Each structure stands twice: as C-alpha cells, then as structure tokens.
Amino acid sequence: MNKSIFRLIFRKMRHNLPQLIGMTLLVIVGAAFFVTLYTIYLSYDRQANHLFETQGYADVTYYGSFDSDDLAVVAQKEGIRQARGRNVRDIRDGDITLRAVGLTDDINTPYLYEGVLPEDSTQCALLSKHARARGIGLGDILRLEGRRLKVCGLVASPEYVYMVQNERAMMAQPERFGVVFVNESFFEEGYGEIVALGDIGKDVAEDLGVTIGAVKTVMQSDQLNKVLFREDLKQIRTFAYVFPLIFALLIIMIVYVMIKRTISMEGRQIGVYKALGVTDARLLLIYITQSAFMAIVGGILGCVVASLLCDTIIGFFSSMFEVPGLAFTFYPTLWGSVILVCILICSFTAIISVRGVFMPMPAELMRSRMPSGGKQILMERATFLWRRISFNTRYALKSTLRNKGRFVAVLLGMCGSCALLTFALGFFNSAEYTQNSYFDDFVHYDALIELSPMPLEMEHPVEQHLDESSRALVLPAVIREKEYPLFVVQDSFDMLQIDTWRTKDGLIITEYLAQQWKVSEGDSLMIGDTEVRVSGVFKQSFGLSLYTSYDYASEVLSDFKPFYNVIFARDTDVGELKTLSREQGFEYATQEDDKRSFASVMESLNTLIWFMLACAVILGLTVLYTVGLMNLSAREYEYMFMGVMGYPIKSIMSAHIKETVMQLVLALPAGFVLGYGILNVVKTAFSGDSFVLSAAIYPESYVYAGIIVIVMAGLIALVSRFRIVRLDIVEGLKVRSE
Amino acid sequence: MNLYTLKALSKNYGEGDSLVRALRDVYLEIPHGRFAVVLGASGSGKSTLLNMLGCMDRPTAGQILFGDADITAYSKREMTQFRKTTIGFVFQSYNLLPDLNALENVEFSTEMVGLSPADAERALVQVGLSDRIKHFPGQLSGGEQQRVSIARAIAKQPKVLLCDEPTGALDFETGIMVLEVLKQIHREQGTSILFITHSQEIAKIADIVIRLRSGEIMSVTENERPLEPREVEW
Known part of the structure; x- marks a missing residue:
C-alpha cells in the first residue's frame, strides 16, 4: 500500500x-x-x-574616591569573593577621547586578541575596535597626557561589548572613542572605583557603598553596557x-x-x-x-x-x-x-x-x-451604473469575487507584502523621525559641559566664554530599583523642549517612563524613600531623564544642596570648548557627538532593515506568483473557451489586469494599515529605559511600498500573459478543470 | 443463502419540492455466483442501486443483507473495509488514477489487501494487457483503460464485481471485448457480477435480468440461455 x-x-x-x-x-x-x-x-x-x-565582569562597581582601607572593607564583606581598586580617566585629545582604565587582576580583565597585557607603566593594551578604526597596531606608540605608551596588546573587554562612552553616547564612534588599559602605576594614589566579584544583593551592595562613601553603586545588571x-x-x-x-x-x-x-x-x-x-x-x-x-x-x-x-x-x-x-x-x-x-x-x-x-x-x-450558481454582486444592483460599464469590466468585476478563497489569497498576498514593505521602510522613517524630533525640536543646546559640583552662586570660568548657557544639577534618582538621571534646572531653563514652569511643584517625566510606572500627572512617585509629585509628562525619545526645579528639589530632597554640575551651552564655538576643556579640565559633549552616537545605533539596525526589505520583496513575488498561478490554472478552461469564441488575447488580458487592479485597490490600503500596525508593535520592543522609538511612516514610504507591490503585480501579470498566449485551445477543451 | 437480500430499500435525494425518490421500497434477492444485469433507462435508479450494494452510499430506508450481514448497519470504517475486500468496481468512465501506469493502478488495489505485484500483473494478463502494463491511462485507448479498470477490480479477488455501464463509453467492438472479459472472469472464477446497462441487447448475456423503472423493480427474469457477447449486437 x-x-x-x-x-x-x-x-x-x-x-x-x-x-x-x-x-x-x-x-x-x-x-x-x-x-x-x-x-x-x-x-x-x-x-x-x-x-x-x-x-x-564585576558584579558590583563603586564609584567615588577610595583608599586601601575602603578596598579592605569591600574585600572583607560577606559574599564578596574578590575586590580591586582602580582608576578610570577620560583623556581628550582634539576629537578623540581615550579612556584610560587601570588593570585589575581577575576582575574586568581584557580579552586578548593579540599581544600581551601591559606589565609596566610604559605599555598599554588598546580596545581592538578603536585600534582598527584608527589603524593602530601592536608596537605603535600612544601619547596620553604627555606620556608615551607602547601598544602591547589588542583586546576586547566585558565592560565594552558596546562602545559606551556615557549615557548620551551609548555607542560612540570607534574612531573618536577608545579604551586604553594601563598599569595602575599610570595613575596617582587612591582609587576612583572599586570593582568586586561575589554573590551580593543590591541592597547589601548599596549599604556597603554608603559605608565606604561611594558616590554611586552600580550592579552588573545595571551597567549601561549590560542594559x-x-x-x-x-x-x-x-x-x-x-x-x-x-x-x-x-x-x-x-x-x-x-x-x-x-x-x-x-x-x-x-x-x-x-x-x-x-x-x-x-x-x-x-x-x-x-x-x-x-x-x-x-x-x-x-x-x-x-x-x-x-x-x-x-x-x-x-x-x-x-x-x-x-x-x-x-x-x-x-x-x-x-x-x-x-x-x-x-x-x-x-x-x-x-x-x-x-x-x-x-x-x-x-x-x-452541478455548475455553481451565479450570484449577483452588490454593484449589479446599481443597474444604472452596471449597464454603463463594458462587458469586459463587468466580467472582471464578477470574476474577482467569484472564488472567495483565491480572492482572499491574492488580497492577503498583496496586503502582506505591502505591509512588510511599509513596515521596513517605516522603520527607516521612524529612526529619522526620532532623531529629528529629538535633535531639531527637543534639544535647544549645542554642548553639554560636565563639571565637578559647584555652588549655584559661584561662576565657572567657562561661562565667561559662552554666549548663552544654563546651569543644572544631575543627580542619580533611584526609582523602583533603577537609576535615572534627575536634572534639577533653573526657572529660566530653556535648553530643552520641556515645560520648565511645571518643574516648580514636582517632577516632569517622559511619556515612556510614565507608561512604565503607570503614573500620570498629579500622581506620586518614590525616589528612594522620598515621595515626589509628578507635575507633568512630556515626550523624549533619547536619554530618558526626569526634570525638576531647584525650589522643589530643596523642598522634598533631604540634604539637597543648590549646586550645579552641568552647563547647557548654546551658540557656542565648539572649537574653543576643546581648548578650554584642556585648560580647565572639564568634559563636554556636543550635539553633533550625540547625533553621531545615535546614528551609529541606527546604522547597526540598517542591516536588519535591508534584510527585511529583501525578504518582503521575495515574499511579495512568491505569494503573488503562486496565487497568480493558482488563479490562472483555475481559469485556464474559461480563458481557452473565450479563445474558442474568438475573444482576443488582448481582451482576456485586459480583464485579467482589471482584476489585478481591483485587488490592488483593496489590498494596498489594508497593507499600509497593517504595516503601520506592525511598526507600532515592533517599536515597543525597540524602546527601553534609554531610547524610545517613535513610529512614523512618511508619505513617500507608502508610495514606494505601493509602487513595489504594483511592479510585482505587473511582473506577475506579464508571466500570466505569457501563459495565456501559450494556452492550447484544443488540448484545454478536452479536460474541464473546474 | 442469497448474495444480496434487499428489504424495503429506499433512497431519496434532496428535500421538499426538489425531493427525488431514486429507489422506492425495493425488495430483491440476488443469488450467489450469477451474472445479473440491472436494466433500466436513464434516471431509473440503476446506479443508485449499485451504490447501495457496493456500500458507496447509505439508503434512506430499508435493509441490505450481504449473505446474512446487514451492510446498511455498517459503520463508515466497516463500509470502507467491505469495499476494499469484498467488492470490485468497474465504472463507465474507468476512473483510473492518471498519475499511475496500468500496473501501478492495479497494484494500488492489490497492495491494500496484501496481495503481491505478481497478482496485479496476472490480472492484467488475464484482461489481455500484458504488453501495456507500463502505459499511463493517457496513453491507452478507452477499451484498454476499461480493461485496466476490470483488472484493478478482479486482481484483489472480490466476491462481487459491480459494473456501472462499463461499455457505455466504448464502441461496439471494444464493448464486446470488455463483455467477453467479464464473462470469462464469471465463468472461470465464479465471481458474482452485477452489471448495469440500459441496453436490452447486453441484458441477453446475463443469467438474471432485473428491470428497474422510476426506482421500482418492474420484473426479475432469468435468461434460459444467456447469449455469448459475440452473439449480441447494439
């Protein structure tokens, strides 16, 4: 059998x-x-x-200023297996920022691609991505703060799976940012960080941080790199x-x-x-x-x-x-x-x-x-209109709706293909829209200068060189076990598109965070143990932060001091900032830096989008071809019979094309809507605590998606024509297929 | 014991105004080992009767006994089994599987009952098609296709051959050839044959002639001297 x-x-x-x-x-x-x-x-x-x-990769990292006693306290803590002190310093040279990181035995150890790890203060290991981008090889000399360091190793690092320079530059350009691993003797006495391995809970780790006077305690899972x-x-x-x-x-x-x-x-x-x-x-x-x-x-x-x-x-x-x-x-x-x-x-x-x-x-x-009974279509009831259209068009209209299965199949094929194209093109648009709406509409500053905390009444020397500037204090705010940057701004703050007046009696938060925390204007939030009021919700797509005023911060935050540690600057000569940063020892990031960082993130996604576009085209062609063939083979007898009756190929094709056009008219709008729907679903997956993608599809994308589907349908119509022309009337009439 | 015993057999199609009573209260006994012809005009209920006898359809009312087994009470699975092992069908339009060649069409049937390919080949030899076994239905004439169809039916050695106007689509000479094959099988293997036709002439080759009109049995007669296929003409 x-x-x-x-x-x-x-x-x-x-x-x-x-x-x-x-x-x-x-x-x-x-x-x-x-x-x-x-x-x-x-x-x-x-x-x-x-x-x-x-x-x-360190389970916990403490930031601050520590000595060997602090290190001993951490090392002796129950649950901690190993602890090391280290220093990390950003050294800017023109457009390039090199981060010097002290090597720590067994913790955050770089992975060696080539060479060896530095053994003395004259050697360094360089993150290979940066080395590749700048054409630096083993044996080359790097100059750091006037010191000559020989590149003895090219490495990867568990801390730099992503080229995270800071919270704004999550994916720094490798030619502009690099990490240099140096011997601890490169730095002065003391440590800026303590890194530790061990099984230790977040609460215990934070308590330990308080004990050793850490400014910030970050668990491995909260490291931006890991996030x-x-x-x-x-x-x-x-x-x-x-x-x-x-x-x-x-x-x-x-x-x-x-x-x-x-x-x-x-x-x-x-x-x-x-x-x-x-x-x-x-x-x-x-x-x-x-x-x-x-x-x-x-x-x-x-x-x-x-x-x-x-x-x-x-x-x-x-x-x-x-x-x-x-x-x-x-x-x-x-x-x-x-x-x-x-x-x-x-x-x-x-x-x-x-x-x-x-x-x-x-x-x-x-x-x-029995032959299936013919049914009137809705349009036939409009006799006035129905009588005025040609037989060919009437035939095409009735044929389109004759077989529900095939009709739905063709519609789904066209609709699915159009939806995927709309979605893929829309993804490009959304990235551009998100970037434009952030940098063109939301951000009103040219550079962000990071300083050591200073009292508000004191003026930083750099301010004398700035045309327009605004001070703010950035504090870490722990909300629901996660840390977010809280910007305390002055009443006159206008460097971001936010309702500054709303910060007077509360915090204004981003729409994304409001949704995550399920709060709205007027609700309360807990920052640590302090209850704060949400006074406004706004849209921000990049570097999600919270904002409040100095008055409100003084009112609700214990031990709050009216200091500032960032300056937003507008209409500023960026070239001059370079010089000033070297002279005055501050860090800064320009809007262009942020734009490039964002562009790097989106560029990496382009691969996926092109992959999707290619798949959408294959899908469209395959579905239309397959369903078109089914449609055609089901109709072969009919077309052959029309041929026998003397109906010219041109008229048969005309009816066939009219059918296709009617299907396109129905499928394309549905495809556009479906594409937009998919984009909205997918954008959620692309949104996180640091970045929110806004769904946007530009009109030209709809046009492109529509044209591609129409071209594909046209190609299939050509194939159909080829087959219709080749139909053998005599052979065909011998067998009735349907 | 009879081959078939029909008691008050009825079959209706449709309902209301479109109700068609294809068989009406049919009582009939068909003995074993006979060549019976069911004779009637188009629409008389011949094919419906054959379908009931072959478990191809269920009656609306009544009973069909095959021997002493009530096949109208069979489950779907039992009906399938009955068709597979007991009945051989020969249809007017051959109904060969176009994707299988002559031998494979017969094997399709023999494999189901556990017979060997040799049995399939033997059946084809029996119907005189030993030189056409590798040909596909599309490469065979109508008569040859019908003979493959007969080979398919007899290869599994059924108790009954149900033939639904097997000569209906054939020319006279080919029709005679098919009748001869059937007669030979009946004679040599003792297989009971029920043969549907609307031809009075073909009815002369049967042992028994059952006349059907408008779904009712008009008469059941025995031919005293059944003719050989070569003796009839239509």
Missing part, C-alpha cells in the same frame, strides 16, 4: 509544482530569517555571557519572530487555497479512492504529504541558508558590538524545532483544508457536480 500511495503522492506533486515551489520558497525565507536571527541571538547571548564570566546588551537581545529576538509570523500566515493561506483547489478538482478521484477502500487516514496522507514534504525541504534549506548567512550578518552586527568568538554556531535543537514547526504548520493547514472530504460517501463525491 505504502509504495503505491507514495508513488502516487510524488507523481501528483508535479501538478502542484509551481505552487509547491512557491510555498517552499516562503518556508525557506521564513525559516532562514528566523534561524539566522535566532542563531545570532543565541550565539550573542552565549558568547557574551561567556566573556562576562571568563573575564570576571544595552539585554535590550539588543530583546530586539533581535523580536525581529526574529515578526517576519516569520507573517510568512507563516501566508504559507497557511497558500497551502489552504492550494489543497482546497486540488480537492475541488479531484472530487471524483477522491470518490474513486474511497470506492477502492482507501481509508480516511490514507486519504489524509495523500493530501498532507506534499505540504509536509515541502515543509521539510523548505525547513532544511532555510536552516542551511541561515548557516550561510549567519557569518555575514554577524559581520554587520560587529559594527554594533564586540564579542570575541561570535560566529555561526549550529544549534541542532533550534534547527529541529524550526523544521518541526514548518511541518506542523503545513500539515495542520493541510488537515484543515482536507477535512471536508472525509464525511461524504464515495457515491456523492463521484457524482457530477
């Missing part, structure tokens, strides 16, 4: 080959997309965690799911329509199977094996394609982060699961499609079917 059945199944596959190839292509692209991104996600997670573990790592993992995983879900829906649709159509055409043959004694189970096998087989082939090929793509995509990702040893890894469970899911989706759809043939008796299936 099996031999004959399988022989029959595989021979029958020839009839559906174009549709099956289309379906397989969708499975390949869907599986490849998912496996590629999920492999990257898994590899990234595994390799980065491995790096954190082997290089001893970004987690957020990126989340984003990659979200992307991995979004596209394949849409592909799965379209595969379901194609398999459903294909099998329904096959069953409708083979009703009599199914009756014969039953008459011969073929059981329902065997019957099911005949119709699901094709889809299941193609799902296996598609799933396997998809995984193979993913294995070929992975290294290339990882290469693109390496501009975003640096994890040593990140390369394609074969995950058998992932491959197996993907192939299994492909089989289940296709088989389950096939079962749903085929279930209608189990109930009827063989005699019923073998009886000649």
Whole structure:
C-alpha cells in the first residue's frame, strides 16, 4: 500500500509544482530569517555571557574616591569573593577621547586578541575596535597626557561589548572613542572605583557603598553596557519572530487555497479512492504529504541558508558590538524545532483544508457536480451604473469575487507584502523621525559641559566664554530599583523642549517612563524613600531623564544642596570648548557627538532593515506568483473557451489586469494599515529605559511600498500573459478543470 | 443463502419540492455466483442501486443483507473495509488514477489487501494487457483503460464485481471485448457480477435480468440461455 500511495503522492506533486515551489520558497525565507536571527541571538547571548564570566565582569562597581582601607572593607564583606581598586580617566585629545582604565587582576580583565597585557607603566593594551578604526597596531606608540605608551596588546573587554562612552553616547564612534588599559602605576594614589566579584544583593551592595562613601553603586545588571546588551537581545529576538509570523500566515493561506483547489478538482478521484477502500487516514496522507514534504525541504534549506548567512550578518552586527568568538554556531535543537514547526504548520493547514472530504460517501463525491450558481454582486444592483460599464469590466468585476478563497489569497498576498514593505521602510522613517524630533525640536543646546559640583552662586570660568548657557544639577534618582538621571534646572531653563514652569511643584517625566510606572500627572512617585509629585509628562525619545526645579528639589530632597554640575551651552564655538576643556579640565559633549552616537545605533539596525526589505520583496513575488498561478490554472478552461469564441488575447488580458487592479485597490490600503500596525508593535520592543522609538511612516514610504507591490503585480501579470498566449485551445477543451 | 437480500430499500435525494425518490421500497434477492444485469433507462435508479450494494452510499430506508450481514448497519470504517475486500468496481468512465501506469493502478488495489505485484500483473494478463502494463491511462485507448479498470477490480479477488455501464463509453467492438472479459472472469472464477446497462441487447448475456423503472423493480427474469457477447449486437 505504502509504495503505491507514495508513488502516487510524488507523481501528483508535479501538478502542484509551481505552487509547491512557491510555498517552499516562503518556508525557506521564513525559516532562514528566523534561524539566522535566532542563531545570532543565541550565539550573542552565549558568547557574551561567556566573556562576562571568563573575564570576571564585576558584579558590583563603586564609584567615588577610595583608599586601601575602603578596598579592605569591600574585600572583607560577606559574599564578596574578590575586590580591586582602580582608576578610570577620560583623556581628550582634539576629537578623540581615550579612556584610560587601570588593570585589575581577575576582575574586568581584557580579552586578548593579540599581544600581551601591559606589565609596566610604559605599555598599554588598546580596545581592538578603536585600534582598527584608527589603524593602530601592536608596537605603535600612544601619547596620553604627555606620556608615551607602547601598544602591547589588542583586546576586547566585558565592560565594552558596546562602545559606551556615557549615557548620551551609548555607542560612540570607534574612531573618536577608545579604551586604553594601563598599569595602575599610570595613575596617582587612591582609587576612583572599586570593582568586586561575589554573590551580593543590591541592597547589601548599596549599604556597603554608603559605608565606604561611594558616590554611586552600580550592579552588573545595571551597567549601561549590560542594559544595552539585554535590550539588543530583546530586539533581535523580536525581529526574529515578526517576519516569520507573517510568512507563516501566508504559507497557511497558500497551502489552504492550494489543497482546497486540488480537492475541488479531484472530487471524483477522491470518490474513486474511497470506492477502492482507501481509508480516511490514507486519504489524509495523500493530501498532507506534499505540504509536509515541502515543509521539510523548505525547513532544511532555510536552516542551511541561515548557516550561510549567519557569518555575514554577524559581520554587520560587529559594527554594533564586540564579542570575541561570535560566529555561526549550529544549534541542532533550534534547527529541529524550526523544521518541526514548518511541518506542523503545513500539515495542520493541510488537515484543515482536507477535512471536508472525509464525511461524504464515495457515491456523492463521484457524482457530477452541478455548475455553481451565479450570484449577483452588490454593484449589479446599481443597474444604472452596471449597464454603463463594458462587458469586459463587468466580467472582471464578477470574476474577482467569484472564488472567495483565491480572492482572499491574492488580497492577503498583496496586503502582506505591502505591509512588510511599509513596515521596513517605516522603520527607516521612524529612526529619522526620532532623531529629528529629538535633535531639531527637543534639544535647544549645542554642548553639554560636565563639571565637578559647584555652588549655584559661584561662576565657572567657562561661562565667561559662552554666549548663552544654563546651569543644572544631575543627580542619580533611584526609582523602583533603577537609576535615572534627575536634572534639577533653573526657572529660566530653556535648553530643552520641556515645560520648565511645571518643574516648580514636582517632577516632569517622559511619556515612556510614565507608561512604565503607570503614573500620570498629579500622581506620586518614590525616589528612594522620598515621595515626589509628578507635575507633568512630556515626550523624549533619547536619554530618558526626569526634570525638576531647584525650589522643589530643596523642598522634598533631604540634604539637597543648590549646586550645579552641568552647563547647557548654546551658540557656542565648539572649537574653543576643546581648548578650554584642556585648560580647565572639564568634559563636554556636543550635539553633533550625540547625533553621531545615535546614528551609529541606527546604522547597526540598517542591516536588519535591508534584510527585511529583501525578504518582503521575495515574499511579495512568491505569494503573488503562486496565487497568480493558482488563479490562472483555475481559469485556464474559461480563458481557452473565450479563445474558442474568438475573444482576443488582448481582451482576456485586459480583464485579467482589471482584476489585478481591483485587488490592488483593496489590498494596498489594508497593507499600509497593517504595516503601520506592525511598526507600532515592533517599536515597543525597540524602546527601553534609554531610547524610545517613535513610529512614523512618511508619505513617500507608502508610495514606494505601493509602487513595489504594483511592479510585482505587473511582473506577475506579464508571466500570466505569457501563459495565456501559450494556452492550447484544443488540448484545454478536452479536460474541464473546474 | 442469497448474495444480496434487499428489504424495503429506499433512497431519496434532496428535500421538499426538489425531493427525488431514486429507489422506492425495493425488495430483491440476488443469488450467489450469477451474472445479473440491472436494466433500466436513464434516471431509473440503476446506479443508485449499485451504490447501495457496493456500500458507496447509505439508503434512506430499508435493509441490505450481504449473505446474512446487514451492510446498511455498517459503520463508515466497516463500509470502507467491505469495499476494499469484498467488492470490485468497474465504472463507465474507468476512473483510473492518471498519475499511475496500468500496473501501478492495479497494484494500488492489490497492495491494500496484501496481495503481491505478481497478482496485479496476472490480472492484467488475464484482461489481455500484458504488453501495456507500463502505459499511463493517457496513453491507452478507452477499451484498454476499461480493461485496466476490470483488472484493478478482479486482481484483489472480490466476491462481487459491480459494473456501472462499463461499455457505455466504448464502441461496439471494444464493448464486446470488455463483455467477453467479464464473462470469462464469471465463468472461470465464479465471481458474482452485477452489471448495469440500459441496453436490452447486453441484458441477453446475463443469467438474471432485473428491470428497474422510476426506482421500482418492474420484473426479475432469468435468461434460459444467456447469449455469448459475440452473439449480441447494439
């Protein structure tokens, strides 16, 4: 039995080959997309965690000014295994900022790519990303604060998986920012940081921080580097799911329509199977094996394609982060699961499609079917209008709506493709919109100068060189166990697009944080043990912060001192700031720096977006081609008969194109709406505590998406024309397909 | 014991104004090992009767006993099993599977009952198609296709052959050839055959002639001397 059945199944596959190839292509692209991104996600997670573990990424870091006694206190604390003191200092030279980091044994140890770690104060190890960007190699000399350091090692660091310069420059440009690991003798006495390894809770760690007088205590999980790592993992995983879900829906649709159509055409043959004694189970096998087989082939090929793509995509990702040893890894469970899911989706759809043939008796299936009764379409009721349109158009209108399954399939194909294109193009727009709305509308300053805290009544020398400036104090505010920058601003503050007057009697917070904390204007929040009032909510997409006034801060925050540690500057000569920063010893960041940092973040996502665009085009072409073929083969008899009656090919094509146009008219708006919907869902995954993506699709993106779908539909119409021209009238009339 | 015993068998299609009573209260006994012809005009209920006898459809009312088994009480699974092991069908429009060649079409049937490919080949030899076994239905003439269909039906050695106007789509010469094959099988294997036709001439080759009109049995007669296929003409 099996031999004959399988022989029959595989021979029958020839009839559906174009549709099956289309379906397989969708499975390949869907599986490849998912496996590629999920492999990257898994590899990234595994390799980065491995790096954190082997290089001893500090579990807790204390910032402040410490001596060896403080270090001893930390080292002796229960739960702490090891503690080291170190210094970290940013050294700016023109456009380039080099961060000198003291080496600590066994904690935050750099991962050596080449060379050795520095053994004395004349050597240094350089973050390889920066070295590559500036063409620096082993043996080259770096000048730091007048000292000559020989580059003895090129490294990666668990602390710099991302090139996090600070909270604004989360992904600094490697040619403008680098990390130099130096021997501790590079620095003066004392430590600016204590790093420690151990199993210690956050509360205990913070209490210990208070004991040693730390300005800030940061757990490993709260390090910006780690936070970004987690957020990126989340984003990659979200992307991995979004596209394949849409592909799965379209595969379901194609398999459903294909099998329904096959069953409708083979009703009599199914009756014969039953008459011969073929059981329902065997019957099911005949119709699901094709889809299941193609799902296996598609799933396997998809995984193979993913294995070929992975290294290339990882290469693109390496501009975003640096994890040593990140390369394609074969995950058998992932491959197996993907192939299994492909089989289940296709088989389950096939079962749903085929279930209608189990109930009827063989005699019923073998009886000649009555021609289906024609139905009036809604437009026909408007007789005045209906009579005025040509026969060709009337025929096209009625044909479009004749078979609901095919109609829905074509609509879904066009709509899905349009939605994915709209989403992918919209993602570009959203990045641009977010950037523009932040830098053009929200930010009104040119540079942000960071200083050591100074009383408000004292003037910093740099202020004499600034045309317009505004002082503020940045404090760490711990809300719900996370730390956020709280800006205390003066009443006249106008460097950001915020309602400064609202800060007088409370905190104003970003819309994203308000949603996260489920608070609105008038509600209260707890900063540590202090209850504060939310006096306003505003939109900010980048570097999420809280704002309040000096008056309100004095009123509610205990031990609050009216100091300032940042100056916002406008209309300032950035070149002059460079000189002043060297002379006066402050740090600063220009708006251009921030813009470049943001651009770097978004650039890394472009790889994903282009990948998605390519998939959307493949999807569109495949679905339209597959469904178009099904549509055409269902109509071949009709077209041939029209040919026999002397209806010219031109008129047949005209009706065919009119059908396509009507489908496009319905599918495109739905695709635009769906694309916008997907973008809104995905933007949530892209938003975190440091960055909120605003969904925006520019009109031209809708136009491009529409044009691409129309061009694809046009290409399919051309293929259809080719097939219609080649129809053999005599042969065709011998067999009535539908 | 009879091959078939029909008691008050009725079959209706549709309902209300479109109700069609295809079989009306049919009582009939068909003995074992006979070549029976069901004769009637189009719409008389011949095919409906055949469908009921072959478990291809369920009656609206009444009972069909196959031997002493009530096949109208069979479950769907039992009906499938009955068709698979007991009945061989020959249809007017052949109904071969277009994707399988002649031998494979027969094997499709024999494999289900656990017979070997040799049995399939033997059946094709029996119907005179030993040189066409690798041909697909599309490469065979109508007569050849019908003979493959007969081979498919007889290869699994059924108790009954149900033939629904097997010569209806064939020319005279080919039709005679098909009748001869059926007669030969009946004679050599003792297989009971129920043959549906609207041809009075073909009815002359049967042992028993059952006349049907508007879903009712008009008469059941026995031919004293059934003719050989070559002796009839239509």
